[in-house]
Each structure stands twice: as C-alpha cells, then as structure tokens.
Amino acid sequence: MSNRIELVAPAGSFPALRKAVDSGADAVYFGFRDATNARNFPGLNFDNTTASDAVTYAHRHGCKIMLALNTYPQPASWSNWTRAVDRAAELGVDALILADTGLLQYARQQHPDLRLHLSVQGSATTHEAIAFYRDQFAIQRVVLPRVLSFSQVKRIIEKTDVEIETFAFGSLCVMAEGRCYLSSYVTGESPNTCGACSPAKSVQWHETPQGREVRLNGVLIDRYQSGESAGYPVLCKGRFEVNDELGYAIEEPTSLSVLDILPQLVRSGVSAIKIEGRQRSPAYVTQVVSVLRQALDAAQQDPESYRVRDAWVQQLDKLAEGSTHTLGALDRQWQ
C-alpha cells in the first residue's frame, strides 16, 4: 500500500472552496484577487476577508489549504507580491505555490518555516531542475508541467526526494507552462506577467455571413457555423491554416483526465494529484472532486481490481472542455 495521495482541488471562490472541502478534497488551492496568481479573472479569487474565512473553513474540516502566488512580479509592482507572501504567512496557509525565483528567495528568507511548492508555472521538467529549486529554496513539492510522458514522470519520481504533484483533470496547456508568451503577444497580458491567458476583455464575438467569429484583440481565433459548439477562445485552441489545411494546428479543445491510469500513478509514488479549474463553477468543483475522490480511493485501496466506472467518465466528460478527454503527454512513449 502506497502512502496516501492528496487530492488537491481548485477554489476560485468561497462557495467553490466549500464545495471542494465538502466533496472530499484533501487540500484546496486559492489565489488573491489580483495579478499575483495565474487565474486572475474578473469576479474570481479571494479578498482579505474571504481568504481568512477560507483558511478557517478548510482547517476546521481537516483540509489543507495552499495559496497560489504563481506569476512573475516585475520591479514596478514587486512589493504587491512580497506583501502577498507575508499575508499568506499571516493567514496560516499550509503551503505557498510559487514560480518566480526572486519571490521563492524572499519567501524562504522571510518565512523560513513556510512550506514552499514550485508551481507548474516554474517549468521544472527534470530531476535536475527540481534539484535546483530544492537546493536554492528548500521547496518540498513540485507541480509537474503537463508536457511530460508517464515514463518521464516516473523517472523524475525515482530521482528526486521532492514530493511530486501531477495534474489529474481539467483544461490542458499544451505548451510548457511558464514558457508561453502567446497571450501577451496578442493581448499584452500573459500568465507570467498578469496571471491571464487570452483574457476576456480582449475577446470579441461577431456574427458574419461566414459564421460566428471570435477574435482576440482583432486576431481571428475561430469561426463557427450554426450548430457547431463554440468554446472559450484560448488562442492555442483555435483553428488555423497550415500548408493550406485548416485545423487545430496546436491543440484541440479537450480536457486532461487520468482516470485510466490512476493505479499506475498511485504505484509511481506521486504525492498529490491536482484538479485544474479555479475559473470553473462550484458545481463543477463538486462533481469533479466527488468523482476523483471515489476513483482515487478505489485505486489506493486495491489498485489491482481498479476499474474505471462508466458513470465517472460520463460525469467528467460532461464537464470537460470540448466534452472529450485525453491523457495528453502522459500517454506518449517518450522516454
């Protein structure tokens, strides 16, 4: 029997946080209502009061709570980020999820007892990169980018003493996280600088004789005929022309789901699996956490007889981007 694996759930709002805790998450993660975290979307996240309530609620129910401060501060606003680190420490969060090396250093020096996790935005894809962050900042966990194959994940686990957290469900970044400036190229705002990818304020929808067009700061991301379902225009998930062929040149709208390989993940020695989606609704959080709670319990109790239940897949596919799921890079044969 492996050590118990933490199920880590997103909390974009206090109602979502309550649902995550009540539905069986072992840990929740949240962000402040500003550019200090990578889901800086209108109407989301926590102010001072709700952040304090969130920590109290999670702890009262035996659930860990972690704060994502995973954008890259620039000099003009550096103090906003360091203040956020200090506030998180005052709030008594169980861990800080950071990406920027300057901020990691600040947190380690100012709050030596605070548990630090390296965010997926830190782009650590090898055991040697992880060793860098461990040696410099004594990080205790790293969230792996979704660009690695399962054999690469396993090799990292074998070669590091840092806890490994992998994504289990949710929208899929096909680019190495923290290494993608596509959004700022088009809109001026990126996950690294502003905590936003393809921000809503840059989105324009137009009905045209050719169909319903969606543009991001004027750039045509996709065009839909009547009857075609139109998703949120994340710019890498649009349809483009390459060599005169139209298609999803970078990535189809689809969600990551690891249901099929949960027993292997359990055996691999991961410490935690993470659900993406702080921008999603409390109802979404309830359903995804409930399904993954059942699945993870089943996989941990008896990995040999674990079977993916049809009901789980149906429930998750209804919530998935494009209503389909994939194992993403985890399924590849890359060594």
Place this chain on the structure above:
Amino acid sequence: MAMKLALGPLLYFWPRERVEAFYRQVADWPVDIVYLGETVCAKRRELRLDDWLRIARQLRDAGKEVVLSTLALIEAESELAGLRRIAQQDEFPVEANDMAAVQQLRGQHYIAGPHLNIYNPASLSLHHRLGATRWVMPVELSQQTLRQMQLNKPLQLETEVFVFGRLPLAFSARCFTARACNLPKDHCQLRCGEYPDGLDMKTRDREAFLIINGIQTQSATTCNLVRAIPALRELQIDVLRLSPQSQHMEEIVTLYHQVLENRLDPGEAENRINTLTCGSPSNGYWYDSPGMQWLEQPFKQGQGTRVE
C-alpha cells in the same frame, strides 16, 4: 563601453552544409558575439557537439566571442546527458536556458538565457550570485521594466536584449511541424528541415499569425528595435541580440552595426531593415503593448509612452 552585437543561436533546422556555410560567412560579419548550438529540439542532430565546437573555434579564431547555447525545454535523460557534455567542456562559456542547466553549471560562470524567466532584480541577483555574467531579458518585457532592472542590477552583470528576429514565444512537448504533416512526433522525419524560416500558421482570414518551428512557436512578425538603439544606449545595455533568418542576415547585421557606429540614422536603418524581414515588423513588447504590434511613434529617449 560600446554596445556589442550578438548573433543569437540559429533556431531553425538547416542542413549541416548550410549551417557550416552560414557560420563561415558570420566570421566576416560585424558581430562581436556568436551563440551556437541547438536550443529547440534534441532530435535535430545534423551537427553534434564536436561539430559545434569546431565551428566555435573557427569563429573564435576570427575574433568572435563564442557562447554555447543549450535547450530550452529538457525532458529526457538523454537530453540531460547532452546538456552535461556542454556544461563540462571548459573551452567556451555556456548559455543556460533551463534551470537544469543552471544546476549543472553550478560553480561556473554562465549566461542566463532568455528562457529562464528573469522578471525582477531579486531573480537577477540570485543568478549573479550563482555565477551569471550576463542575462538576456525575456522577450515579453518592456523598456520600462528594463529600465528598473538596469537601475537595480549587480554592477558587473551584463544585460542583453533581443532586438531582431521572429520572437520565440512558446515551447511544447508536442511537435507542431510533425502535427501539420500528419506525423507522430516519434517519427517526425525531421520535417522541420524543410522550412528554413519556420512554417507559416495563418488565421482563417489568411492573416499571418504564428510560425511553427518544431516544438517551438514563434511570432510571424519580425521584431525590429533598431530605432530604439539610442534608448538602449542610454539604458547602458551591453549587448543586442539578433536572431538569424535565412536571407539578408548580413545586410541586417551591417545596418545595426552602422547605427551603433553613428554612421546611419536609426530611422533610416529601420526603414531599410523592415524591407528585409521575413514577416512584417513588430515592436509592441518594447512599448509595453501586445508583442505583435508595430507602433509608429516619435522617438523619446527611454520613455515608454504607449501610442496605439
């Protein structure tokens, strides 16, 4: 100190003969620094480390400062091993583009490459303490941020800015060239070799948008900051990086050089260079605007007044 010109690493996959011919020409160009090596995809093995070292020595003999660049996205053990071979040679300094490289280079001097995500003076000081002698600003940052970095950086640390070329914007585990050719990545047939300046990705209304270069995505526009040279000089930038394209590179390097030597007006150089670029020009990031934009504006030294 006069600003130096650097030729960035070749980001595309060219045949070996073409690479060798290219760098034979570079030996005679007015660039001070040449970055060599594969930074995009480990499967591109037309040139091995020994080949790069041979080219490096030729360029050194021609008076160039040579730096060996390393991969930006590292996943496989074989890639770590390749990185180690570069880190362990002691003939040429190394540009680190991933923290795995910084880890392997501990105790040595290195150049902190544009993919290390250095966004603030605290990160800069950390790299300086670890041995960085120069850093390259991430391409999405503006002149305002650069100014503050310059005011707060360690004195001896040199600053390099990407001023010319298609912008490297993203890296993925997936190969988009193979995907466009309906091939799996494991059997990509190195099709990226067919596109010496990358493969065009257009929007549905046929506007140039991005460039596919294997696992890397670039801008379709070509960044050109030649007009900002007076501002870069005022900010005491040490090195300007020009990223190679397949055509007209000698002319472009020469025009930059003439501006640095005050023999050519920056505005005139801008007009001439903009007729030589692969894509339409862009300079948005410099002005704290979307990177794809080209902002025409009267030049104000060191001020980032946004004009849209």
